[in-house]
Amino acid sequence: MLIPASGTGQYLAKSAKIIRFARKGCANRPFFHIVVTEVKRDQTDPVIEQVGTFDPLPNEYNEKLCSLNFERIKHWIGNGATVSRPVQELLGLSGFFPIHPRTYMQAWRNRRSQAEAESKNVESESIQENKV
Structure with a gap:
């Protein structure tokens, strides 16, 4: 069963949330979704919401592509979600957090x-x- 990119939206209201990477893609070709999920869930479990993507391999112009939905990230941080260290680094490079x-x-x-x-x-x- 495939999980929709926007997530299932099913979660416990009082449970701890985290914004982290969920690895997608193939072997030797990683691609990451930046997702909001419950802390105790595995990265293959259904997510609450996808708030961005990150392609770590440089393209033909030597760029690592990243897209972020800052409004939704602000919403989840305001509701008490923590941010994983790799995502903190990425948000620091984007100017959302301090470097x-x-x-x-x-x-x-x-x-x-x-x-x-x-x-x-x-x-x-x-x-x-x-x-x-």
């Missing part, structure tokens, strides 16, 4: 590894020039 500290750390690591790779390239080029 998550893990985002800064990942950018710092990327810059450091790129600088190391460039220094290795410069060293290998200088060694090759000395051999010639």
Whole structure:
């Protein structure tokens, strides 16, 4: 049985809610729905509502596509829903939340590894020039 993208809308009124990723797509081609669900439910269980999508693989223009329904996200956060850490990072990059500290750390690591790779390239080029 397929679950409609908008969700089933069936949930307990007093239960804890969370906004998180639900993995869709195929093997080696992930695609995520950003959904509101009850905390104790599995990601394959029916969801309350889908509030966005995220495609983590870069397209031909090197873009990772994301769509978010900010009005519904505000509604659910206002009604007490918590937000998972990966979704917090994504909402921080979109400007909805402050940028998550893990985002800064990942950018710092990327810059450091790129600088190391460039220094290795410069060293290998200088060694090759000395051999010639």
